Every structure is written in C-alpha cells, then in structure tokens.
Amino acid sequence: MSDVDITSKTMDGMGPHGTKVGLLRVLGPAHVWALGVGIVLVGEYMGWNFAVGKGGAYAALIACWFAGILYTCVAMIDSEVTSTVASAGGQYTQAKHIIGPLMAFNVGLYLVFAYTMLEAANAITAGYLFSVVATMSGHEAALDQQPFIILVIMFLAWLNYRGVLATLTFNLVITAIAFVAILVLFVSTSGILGGGIMQHAALFEGHEMPYGWIGVLASMHFGLWYYLGIEGTTQAAEEVRSPARALPFGTLAGIMTLLIAATLTWYICTGVLPYEFLGDGVNGSVAPLFDTARLSGSMGLVWLLGFGTLFATLASANGCINDASRAWFAMGRDKYLPGWFGAVHPKYRTPYRSIVFLVPIALIFALKAPLDQVITFSILSGLLGYTFMPLNIIMFRKKWPLNSIKRGYEHPFHPLPAVTLLALCAITFFAVFLGYGTQLVAMIGFYIVVSLWFHFWRYRFVNRGAQFTMPWPKPKGY
C-alpha cells in the first residue's frame, strides 16, 4: 500500500508537482455542494423543458428519473475515484492516471466545452430575464440583451480571477436562495399552503404521449439537463481542505438535492403550463419556473422566482468558469496545452490566465448561437464524458484493487453502476441522434481530429513519467 494516506486527518491531500505556489486549500463540504448544485440548479430553471417538447410531460418525467439514475451512477463512481485523486482537473486527472494521456486530453476538452457552453447558456438566460424584468417595469421597446450577457460573463470571470473562496461562498448563498425559491413555489402552488393551482389531468388531456415511446427516448437528450454538471465537484479537489471526506459528501448530497429539485420542478411546471408552450424553450417558455410564478397571480412569487432564476444562472455560470478554467489550467500545467496556461496568480492563487482565455470563447457562443444548440453542445460533451466514466472505474478497480490504495469512499455494487451508466449513455446517444445527429457526428469528428493532433504533434512536449503525480503503487498488469 502507498505510504501516503489521503484519508489522513493530518495530511489531507497532496501537492501535485511539488509546486511551491499552488492553489489555496480553503474549501469545505458545503462549498463542494454549492459548486455541484450551483452549476446544475439552473437546469431546473431553464433548459430541462426541451424534454417536454421532445416527448410530452410524461416523457420528461421518465427522462428526469432515468437521467437521475444515470447521474447517481456518475456521482457514485466519481466519488470513489476522486476521493483518491485530489488534484485540479477532476476527471481529466483521473483519466491521466488510470487510462492514459490521450484519454485525459479528450476528457479535459469535454469538461472545458461542457462547462463553457453551459456558461454561455446561463448568460443567454440571464439576458432574457433582464429583458422580461424591463418589460414588466414598463420599458416599451425591446431591450437589447447582449450588453447584459457580456456583463454577466465579465463580472463572474472577474470574481473567479480574484479568488476561489469568495467565488464559491457567493455561490453557496445564491444557490441556497434559488433552491429555497423552488420549495416556496411548490408549497404555494400545490395546495399545501392555501389554494392549489395544479391542473395536471386537464393540461395533459389529449397530449399524454404526443410522440409515443420514441418521444420518451428522444426526451432523454434534454433529461440530462436536469443534472448536468454535478460531476464538476471534482474540479475543486485541489482546493478543499479534506478531499477524501468533503468530495464524496458534497457530491452525494448534491445529487440528492437535485433529484428532489428536478422532480418538484417537473410537478410544478407541468401542472400549470400547457405542454407545447412549456416544451419550446426558445419561442415559448425560456424560464419555466418563472413563467409558472407569473401564472400564480402572486407578485411575491414572481419576484422570488425572478431572483431565483437570476441567481441560478449566476451560480451556474460562476461554477462553470471555475470548473472550465481548472480543467484548462490542469492541461496547461501538464503541457497538454501550451504551458503558459498552467500559471497560478501570485497574489490571488487562481488559474488566472485560463480564466481570462475562456471568456471570449464563452462570449462567442452566448452571442452567436441559439439556446437549444448551445445546450446541445454542452450535453454532447457531458455525454462523452459520462461514457468515459464506466471505462475509468472498471480500469481503476482492475489496476488498483480495493486494498491496494486507501480510498476515501468505496462505491457499492461494482460493476452494476458502471454497466447501468454505459447502457443509459447508449440510450442518450440514440436520443441525441434523433434530433441532433449532425452535431453529434461533427463533434465526434472534431474529437477524432484533435486526438490525432495530440498524439502525433502535441504529446512530444509532454514529459512522460512526470505526468503520474499520485503516490500510488505501480498498476497491476504493467
């Protein structure tokens, strides 16, 4: 067994590369929860409702729960691996130590694109919200949303530049408010407090399964949006005080929170909004919880859910900047990307060059691409990453069986979660193929080209043995 114990209370983690100036270890389990839930909770405030459009309300509920199973597998697998790999980069660093450099390079790109596209989607929603508030406040002409989109991304990038503790403490507060707003809307509209306004049976009448079972399959595409990003908790691995305890706790508490929030969101919105309106997130309901509050007749709820939507988008964009920059930084530090990106700010101790570099990329997509396409780009990158995870955990258990290194968490029923995850990923690939097959093929084509570029060109700048920074014994079979 390795002589370095990640579960130790006196040595909580390890400093990869032995750098003197590293990222600050200041975060606790609540910050990990806030990072995971903060990124994802916006999925209940916008985007998930495309699943209703793809197959109807029941299809969206089935997709919600099957995607919930998929992400529960992701959280279990991730918690085990990351409780031993306490290093920035999350799944990227896991892939580097378990499968190999090219897989790691691909996983790093999945992470960067999934989070950067999610950040762009959040900024689009925030811009829309500002325009609605302007209209409600009596502004007559259509409000130009672009300055608000730019402002949101720039402000959050600045916050990330200045320091991780302030960034994630900010996330903790606004995520908690956004989550409470969903609970308040539920108790206010479901009949628990006062008269309820739910009309599920009447609104579903004649539209129960508008596309039949193929619609249920198609809904899985956007079903992922309820939870996409929970795996981002691992990005904070190098900045938490006790990774072996905080990462599994924060991640698993996060997925439980999201399962509750997703189901409540489906129940609230489908009981108030007609399915065609709810299911069109571009021309119909951009922000379904906010639209539900508008129909509740309570101005208090309208303001609460307005702020809830705004806070959810800000928290998500904030977490996405945090995660995408850590993945980009980690690849730069390993020379998978130009080493210039691997720098840590001497004063704020943040990966500041990576943060700044990704700002214009997010802006291009937020300003130039429609919301459903941006969401699809994010989902596709996420899906490729989830397909990697079963391979990762199977190889991890094979190369380092349970007693060979000490784990902070061991997930049960292995390999059942891995097999389940792989099967659900296959179904979701088919769902994406049903509507967005061209993008899927274009994106895979992109990853094939960059993989060849990495293997035959870029990898020459990477030191070989130095990439393996974990204090683990030699893997079995090598």
Add this chain to the structure above:
Amino acid sequence: MAHYVAPKQGKASQLIDVIVLVVLTLGALFVPLKLGLAGAAKAVETPVTDPTWEALGQTPVQAAQYEALGYTPASAHDLILARFDYSFSVGALVAMVAIIVLYYVLVLRFSDVEYREVISEKFGK
C-alpha cells in the same frame, strides 16, 4: 526506459497550437449551424386557417392557460402545431454507432501506448 526529455516549445509555436484548437472548436460547433444542418427544427405540417382553440386541439382549461400567458389562437398557432420528425434511416444510425465506436477504440489504443511509456518511466520495467 530511457528518461524522455520533452523539447521546450517556443512562444510562437504555443500560439499556433492555441489558434489551431480554437479554430477546430469553432468550426466543429458553428459549421453545422451555418450550413443549416443543425437539425432538430420543428415544422407545421398541416396549418389551420382561421385557428380557434378547438381547431388547435386545446381544451377550455388549456386555452385559458394560453390566454393567461397572453396568447391568442393565431399567435399560438405555430407554437402548438409544430412537430418534430423522428424518422431516421438505419444506415445513418449504423454510421453513427460506427463513428462513436471508432472514436473510443482510437482513443483507448493510443492512450494505452502512451500510458505504458508513462508507467515504464515512472516505475521502471
């Protein structure tokens, strides 16, 4: 294994690498959009002239919710009647599966070659 010493990369070369990656990224994501191949578009197959809520297939309860949202039958026409087309060819499905499998096989094979070098240098034979 002999210790591999990576060459130092010049600034211009680093810049070119970044540009290549950014161009490939933007190309992969924007080319399908610009060529109109992005898909997932909904279409109204049988439009209704002079639409009413009944003609659009809406019950009184559903119509009331649309009116509360500020819609009329005319303004809700496309929103209500637009449908996805989920028809597909088996050939296209097989091609997609083949591309995904090819991609993962390629990545896993090349990764394994690289990983063996890493382990060999780190731990010795």
